[in-house]
Structures are given as C-alpha cells and as structure tokens.
Amino acid sequence: MTTLETPPNDSPWRLKSPIDARAVFIVIVAFILLSFSAQRVDLGKMAGQMGEFGLASVGLKDSSQIGRGLGGLVSDMFPVAISERTPIAMIEHFDANRLPPFARMETVQVEVSVLDPDTFQTDTHLVEKTYLVQPAGYLIFVLGKMLETIEIAIWASLFAIIGSLPLAIVGARNFTPHPVVYFASRSIVSFLRSMPELISALFLVLAFGFGPGAGILALALHSMGFLAKFYAEDIEAADPKPLEAIRATGAGSFAALRLAVLPQVLPSYTALTLYILDRNVRMAAVIGLVGAGGVGQELKGRYDMFQYDRVGTILLVIFITVLLLDQLAAHLRRRLI
Amino acid sequence: MTIVRSSADIENCQARPVTALAFHAVSQSFTSGTRALDNVSLDIGAESFTVLLGPSGSGKTTLLRSAAGLNTPDTGEIRVAGESITGRNLKAARRRMGMVHQDFGLSERLTTAQNVMAGAASCIGWVRVLFQAYPRAVRLKACQLLARVGLDEVQANRRAGTLSGGQRQRVGIARALINDPLVILADEPVASLDPATAHEIMALLREAAGERGAAVLCSLHQIDLARRFADRIIGLNHGQIVFDGPPADLTPGALAIIFDGPETRLRPIVAVA
Numbered sequence: 001m002t003t004l005e006t007p008p009n010d011s012p013w014r015l016k017s018p019i020d021a022r023a024v025f026i027v028i029v030a031f032i033l034l035s036f037s038a039q040r041v042d043l044g045k046m047a048g049q050m051g052e053f054g055l056a057s058v059g060l061k062d063s064s065q066i067g068r069g070l071g072g073l074v075s076d077m078f079p080v081a082i083s084e085r086t087p088i089a090m091i092e093h094f095d096a097n098r099l100p101p102f103a104r105m106e107t108v109q110v111e112v113s114v115l116d117p118d119t120f121q122t123d124t125h126l127v128e129k130t131y132l133v134q135p136a137g138y139l140i141f142v143l144g145k146m147l148e149t150i151e152i153a154i155w156a157s158l159f160a161i162i163g164s165l166p167l168a169i170v171g172a173r174n175f176t177p178h179p180v181v182y183f184a185s186r187s188i189v190s191f192l193r194s195m196p197e198l199i200s201a202l203f204l205v206l207a208f209g210f211g212p213g214a215g216i217l218a219l220a221l222h223s224m225g226f227l228a229k230f231y232a233e234d235i236e237a238a239d240p241k242p243l244e245a246i247r248a249t250g251a252g253s254f255a256a257l258r259l260a261v262l263p264q265v266l267p268s269y270t271a272l273t274l275y276i277l278d279r280n281v282r283m284a285a286v287i288g289l290v291g292a293g294g295v296g297q298e299l300k301g302r303y304d305m306f307q308y309d310r311v312g313t314i315l316l317v318i319f320i321t322v323l324l325l326d327q328l329a330a331h332l333r334r335r336l337i
Numbered sequence: 338m339t340i341v342r343s344s345a346d347i348e349n350c351q352a353r354p355v356t357a358l359a360f361h362a363v364s365q366s367f368t369s370g371t372r373a374l375d376n377v378s379l380d381i382g383a384e385s386f387t388v389l390l391g392p393s394g395s396g397k398t399t400l401l402r403s404a405a406g407l408n409t410p411d412t413g414e415i416r417v418a419g420e421s422i423t424g425r426n427l428k429a430a431r432r433r434m435g436m437v438h439q440d441f442g443l444s445e446r447l448t449t450a451q452n453v454m455a456g457a458a459s460c461i462g463w464v465r466v467l468f469q470a471y472p473r474a475v476r477l478k479a480c481q482l483l484a485r486v487g488l489d490e491v492q493a494n495r496r497a498g499t500l501s502g503g504q505r506q507r508v509g510i511a512r513a514l515i516n517d518p519l520v521i522l523a524d525e526p527v528a529s530l531d532p533a534t535a536h537e538i539m540a541l542l543r544e545a546a547g548e549r550g551a552a553v554l555c556s557l558h559q560i561d562l563a564r565r566f567a568d569r570i571i572g573l574n575h576g577q578i579v580f581d582g583p584p585a586d587l588t589p590g591a592l593a594i595i596f597d598g599p600e601t602r603l604r605p606i607v608a609v610a
Binding site: 244246247249250251258260266 | 405428429430432436438440441442443445446447455463466469522
C-alpha cells in the first residue's frame, strides 16, 4: 500500500500565483500610457472645473463655470413646456365651433408698433390677437414624436432580425455551406457593425431625405450586424449532442437547425433581441438629431431655436419612456426565458 | 407505419436481410495519430443483440459513429442492408438505423413527444418541420412508442429537460425506433445511469428492439450487463477485434485479453486511506 507523496521538507510545492511579473508589468505600462493620454485630453482642466463646482456647491467659492452653465440651463428648462399656444391666423381652415378636445380660445390685446410709410413715425396701437390654447398640446405632440421613435426602433429591429438570421446561419462554422460563404458572411457582419448608426444615418438622410426611412435603415443595418454576430456565436456554441442525434436520424441541416439548435439558442436570442429593441429606442432618439425622424429631430430643432423649455419636455419624455421600456424588457425576459 | 416510403423500401423491410450491418476492413486514424479502428470487419446479423466491450479509447464509439456516418473511415466500407452508407446513400441509410446516445442527445427544451417525432423529421417536408406539425401517423407512432417505453401522456408533454436520466434514455430509445430501423446503434446507453436503472433500460432496449425486428449494436463497459443481455460479444482493443463470441465464452482469460492487452497493462488501483 502506497501513501500519498508528501512535499519535500514539509514545505508546499511552488504553486502558480494569480499575480505574476507580467501582470504587474502590464499594469505599470497601462498606467504610463494613461497618464500621457490624460494630458492630451485635458483631464486636468476637467478635474479643476469639477473641483471648482464642488467648492461652489458647498459655499466655499462664489461661482463656478459648471454651476453657471447648469444653472442657466435649468432655469431655462423649468418649468418645461406642456401647453401649446398657436395664433389662429397660422392655422389653416380654423373652425371656432369645432375646437380640438380640451382646447380653448384666448384673446389678448397686443401693442403693435408700425412704421407709417408717409410720416416715418412709429404708431403704436392695440391689436386683438386670438390664440388657440391646448393645455397639454405640446406634451401630446412630443408623445406622438416619441411613438414615432419607438415605431422606428420596432421596424429597424424587425428588419434586423429577419436580415441577421440567414447571415448568422451561414456565418456559423458548424452550418456554413462553404468556408468562403462563412468568410463573406462574417465580413459583411463586421462591416455592418463597424458603421456607427449616427454616421450611417447622416449619409442615409442625404440619400433618402429627412424622415423615419433613413433612421429605420441606419438602425436596421447596425443591429443586423450585431444580431448576426451574436446569433452565429450562439449557434456555434450550441451543444453538439442533440445536433448529432438529429443528424443521425437522416435529417438534413434545416431539420437539425430547427429541432436541435433553435430550442437551445432561443432563450439567448430572446435576450439579445430584447436588448437590441431597447437599444434601438435609445439610438432612434439620437439619430433623429441628424434628421432621421422621431423625437430626436424635434429635440435638435428646439435646441437650435434655444427653446429650452421644450427641450426639457422632450428630455423628460425620453427619460420616462426609456425607464418604462427597461421595466417592460426585464418583465418580458423573465416571462420568456 | 404510414411514413411514405418507396415500395422497394417496404419490400426490403419486410424481407429482412440476414446481415443488418456490415463493416468491411474499416480503418480510421485521427490527426493526433491514434489508430482508432484497425482493419475491422464485422457482420451484425438481423435481429441480433451484439455488445461491444473494450477499455476506453479502444474504438467502440468510433465504430458506432462510423456506422451512423458521423465520421468517415479512412478506408473500408460500411453497408446497411447490403447498401453502402457513403455519399448519396447516407441519408437513406441513416433512416434505416436508430441511434441511442450516451448523453441522450435530446433537445431539452422540446417536449418528450416532440423529441421522439424529431426522429422522423427526415421523412417529412420542411414546412412541417418548421412548425413541428407532424402528420397524424407520426404522432400516433410516437405515442405508441412512448407508451411502449413506459411514459404517459403527461410526461409526453413535458420538456425533455425535466425528465430523469432513465426517463430520458427511454425517450432516446423511442426516438431510435420511430423510423422502424433495421439496426439500433447504442453508444454506452447506460453510462450515466445508476445500476438498477441501467438494468431496466438495457432490458427495455433489448425487448423493444426485438419486438420490432431491429438488430442492436451496443457498446458497454459493464461486463455484467453485457453477459446478461448480449447474444454475441465483440471485444475491441486498440481498434482491433480481439474477441468475438457468445457471452458463455467470456472467460476471465478473454476479459484479460479485451481489457488488459499486451501493450496496456492496467495500473493496479491504489486505495488512499
């Protein structure tokens, strides 16, 4: 009967340490590179401003640049614009007997100065102006734009799912018909993913004109790249045993994919698709900035016109929508997986 | 069985050939240099129950996988009912074989019944496969087979992942039988089961296959199960057949040849106190 060999001199063997010289070296190199980079990006200035703001906010300093900027913005933004007030003269086919729900008319007298062309004197006289006041008019308008943004995101995600499935199947090593097809698919996927939505939207707006079409396409192309990459990786990582079992029955690739791979990857696909949908809603708001429709386009317009109270409304709507969608996605994920 | 087949197929099925599965001079080496099969020639008689015995790495799994066309031998030929399984014949040949896997090979998120019917997917159109809308005949057959292997309607509609190991292998056997195979290839079907369950599953495999006239080629590493259920035992070592005979001939000497060949002396097992 042999016994277990004991370590020599009752000291432990040399065991592998998780931290070695190489790891320390990498950390030092990274530190040096980062300190160079910090100078290049004016990190010092940013830190100074933050410090100044910190001192000012506890009362140790009179004012700070960030404080002044933020204060101005906040006072311009709040209260946010909820109602809409439109001069009746600007509404085509206005019918005072058929007002929109909850709307009312408001007549005010306004001083108007007019230059008399004969005397070159300014005459000031009172003019009656009638406005149509809708108490929640602007909020409803922004909600409509937000809905458009969500619609853009849904369509883009739908096109992305449809487009990425074939790319993923031929781009998965275990299902590709030929290595050349595999390489082509993976190249297309990399290209699609490397193109940021904002930049492709910029060019697609030039091609398709302003509006949701360009936005849908820009988001769809990018998400297609993302989904195809991760769908393909899931197919590759699927347990090969059920796959072999189905193949051994004489079934073809399609049946194997449907009956052995799809059931395995479905939970992960659901999670990925929900993530893409969630992300597309946020990105659809962003790409509106370059004119690709939805709430972003409205945001950009109001921002450029310095109407910060309306910008505030839009930001609040975006924030609340994203929050709600997050909850919805989490709920769906729990239900479906 | 009303899965549409050509009349020639049906005639073949009715007139069972004497040899269900034949290996002729099959050799296979892996890129690592291991010679998994070395000039193996073997005939598996119709309706027989043959057990492959041998130490790990002796080529049992490779032999079974080559028969199912899951790997292609370097040289030699494999025939099912007299027809070579290469190239175009592969799919047709696979339909005449059923395979039972060591780790069951079930799609755990499909139901038990869907897993059994999946075995018949090669005989139906892709739209039906896509929606898993199997013809009535397939559904009926799946239910009959599930009942035969001892599962009920409730279990048929549960996800395969929720079943116990023994139940999963029952599903595996039902799936292997759905195409009315000539031969069932079973690759260590009871390796992950406890001894009592292993015994039940082996008995079921033998009976269910026997009733349907399917030969069984089954690899095992439990010598007692091999003795109990086999008509014929094939000993493999280093990819060569070193024993071929009925269980009665499996003497300690024969076992020594199968498991303790001249090149691999099994290390004595050392107990650690």
